[in-house]
Amino acid sequence: MHDDAMDSAPTGVPNSVRHHETVVDSPMEHDITDGGPDMVQFVDGEGNRLPTSAANEAYAQIVEDMTSEDARSMYRDLVLVRRVDAEGHALQRQGELGLWPSLLGQEAAQVGAGRAMRAQDYAFPGYREHGVAWCRGVPPENLLGMFRGVNHGGWDSNEHNFHLYTIVIGNQMLHATGYAMGIQRDGDVGTGDDARDAAVMAFTGDGGTAQGDFNEALVFAGVANAPLVFFVQNNQWAISEPNYKQFRIPPYQRARGFGFPGVRVDGNDVLAVYAVTKAALDAARAGQGPTLIEAFTYRMGAHTTSDDPTKYRIATEVDIWREKDPIKRMRGFMTTKGHADEAFFDAVDAEADELAARIRVACQQMPDPAKPHMFDDIYVDEHPVVEQEKADFIAYHSSFADAEGAR
Amino acid sequence: MTDTTPNRQKLSLAKGLNAGLRKAMEDDPKVVLMGEDVGKLGGVFRITEGLQKDFGEDRVIDTPLAESGIVGTAIGLALRGYRPVVEIQFDGFIYPAFDQIISQVAKMHARSLGHLRMPLVIRVPYGGGIGAVEHHSESNEAYFAHTAGLRTVTCADPADAYWMIQQAIASDDPVMFYEPKRRYHERAEVEIDEAAGAPLGLHTARVARAGSDLTLVTYGPMVKTCLDAAAAASAEGKSLEVIDLRSLSPLDTPTIMESARKTGRVVVVHEASTFLGMGAEIAAQVQRDCFYSLEAPVLRVGGYNIPYPPSRYEEDFLPDLDRILDSVDQALAF
Ligand SMILES: Cc1ncc(C[n+]2csc(CCOP(=O)(O)OP(=O)(O)O)c2C)c(N)n1
DSSP states (O other): OOHHHHHHOOOOOOOOEEEETTTEOOOSSSSSOOOOTOOOSSSSTTBOOOOOOOTGGHHHHHHHHHHHHHHHHHHHHHHHHHHHHHHHHHHHTTOOOOOOOOOOOOOOHHHHHHHHHHHTTTEEEOOOHHHHHHTTTOOGGGGGGHTTTTTTTOOOHHHTOOOOOOOTTHHHHHHHHHHHHHHHHTOOOSSOOTTOOOEEEEEEEEEGGSSHHHHHHHHHHHTTTTTTEEEEEEEEETTTGGGGTTOSOOHHHHHHHHHHHHEETTTTOOOOOHHHHHHHHHHHHOOOOOOEEEEEOOOOOOSSSTTTTTTTTTTTHEEEEEEOOOHHHHHHHHHHHTTTOOOHHHHHHHHHHHHHHHHHHHHTOOOOOOOOGGTTOSSSOOOHHHHHHHHHHHHHHHHHHHHHHOO | OOOOSEEEEEEEHHHHHHHHHHHHHHHOOTEEEEEOOSTOOOOTTTTTTHHHHHHHHHHTOOOOOOOHHHHHHHHHHHHHHOOEEEEESSGOOOOHHHHHHIIITTTTTHHHTOOOOOOOEEEEEOOOOOOOTTTSSOOOHHHHHHHTTEEEEESSSHHHHHHHHHHHOOOSSSSEEEEEEEGOOEEEEEETTTTTOOOOOOOOEEEOOOSSSSSEEEOOTTHHHHHHHHHHHHHOOEEEEEEEEEEEESSSSHHHHHHHHSOOOOEEEOOOOOOOHHHHHHHHHHHHHHHGGOOOOOEEEEEEHHHHHHHGHHHSSOOOOOHHHHHHHHHHHH
């Protein structure tokens, strides 16, 4: 999987840069709907299983080993995750949430990655990783608190090995790296014990690869040979900015410069994402160090509910990607292979309806926090300033209650 | 905008900034805008809307998503004779650039014995009250006001937005330009007399409302809140003076002291946590300079000393009319 695209990139491309033997074509030349020959892919847009290729060969066995049951439960995850996302979006539109970052289109990237993790592995998400959260067992309603404004993160990270959402782009990449270094120091790498060896996954977007923290994380992880998988969801846009405003070569090609392999995978092909991630995690747990995976996918919706993509992107691009829909593709594959029948698909849809209803009620019933709680959990040990302010706050507010009572 | 002078227009604060940026770019080809999404989208608050279309991609630069990179390269452009105006998307995202601002921007002129200049403006939409998620509502102006070598200012209304951004760009020193994001859409009549120039200097405080019983010293998003509080107090027969600082570093100390001597009572109001905030500096200076004129200790109303809380708390976190008037009553009771 060590790419050699730098050597094989076409020469003579207009607007390309040549330095000695290396040719780097302009990112403007890249078709953002086509991941190119390096991209690992197992199933085409219609759900047909693709033959073995140079790119997917290394992972083919993982896919071969999967059972019908694996396929069905992955499909179920895709559909339920999409439904969670749709409900989040609807709840924002109805005023129940202040904001919602949609994962529409990225379900396969997240479910494939999340499913490849073991219980003892640890995930460090950005803010759009609702599908990974699902695979880690975080109840979807717990994701809503931050976007409703009642908390900054409504789950116990250590209960699910799923860190809190991180809003500042890039920050979590270093946290993940440090966590992986901790796993190394605990000796939980390369023991050969499947229940013990652990790895970390760090998630960010294509825009996030520009941050200093991202690049420093790659440096640290490479130097430490940390058990870590960097998972870049290249959904082609960082709010209004396309890939060519963030990097000159695709993220997966950058890994080599930091001393470890990079792989590009079709982020809309859940089997391919699962297989590539599983291989990378297995390598990390075995002590072979980090891998950078670039899941080539697309953000079908707006950046968040506050965004207006019509200002910066063209509709035909969205249409092309709609044809690559990850759920449609998986369903086609399963039907062709006889992994499931209509009754199964209907049952999953019905389950999605129930899940959506449950989330909706949970969101609507989520109470506003008691106001003095804002002074809680700021420090572990006593802090006189915060305690004084809390006391003042309570006294101030009860003075209104007294005044009202006196009337 | 330039052909008719004087020219009265009803503008929002956001549009005032946009018009001011446009004017500065027309006047000086060395002015370049940089930041995330500032081009086609016009920035997440649309402050730079339409500017890339009119001035091109070389002057309105969509940068990679990297704040240290944005400020660091702006430093290089400034060294090369440009006047970069950098947009930080939200207050809470300035920290990756903190090192560049504190270590390099602020110190370049002094360390070069005055040979090098940093005519750089760093625009920061700041403050809360918009129901946003974490890191989108912070008031971190004190970090920068604390740092020698930077100028730190904040506009509170459309007219100041229009003029101050141009003054900041014209400054040969680096300016931290704080924009009260929850006031972006508030509109007011703006008088644009280009021939007369800006009505006030960049570092001049403004008496936003005259009064005699007590002085509210404030800036940015809290100016409107304090004006509302003063209006409410006047209904109860109390006359409050409101000072809009406009500049946090340097401070227009004479204007503050004149008012403190006149009213004998001062309450400082800001959104940032009070501990080591702007109010601490102002209180210290007032008691130093006006000790014998004071009828009451200088009080502060601010955010609490906690991280900016989830948005469902922000109504109570942020100073509002009641909390301001409560402190006013305390000061008047002395
Ligand atoms: C340090 C920092 N700067 C700016 C932002 C504002 N912001 C939020 S999301 C975003 C774009 C992220 O794009 P990408 O990394 O491609 O991830 P995607 O949202 O597409 O999943 C920006 C600029 C931020 N959250 N953090």
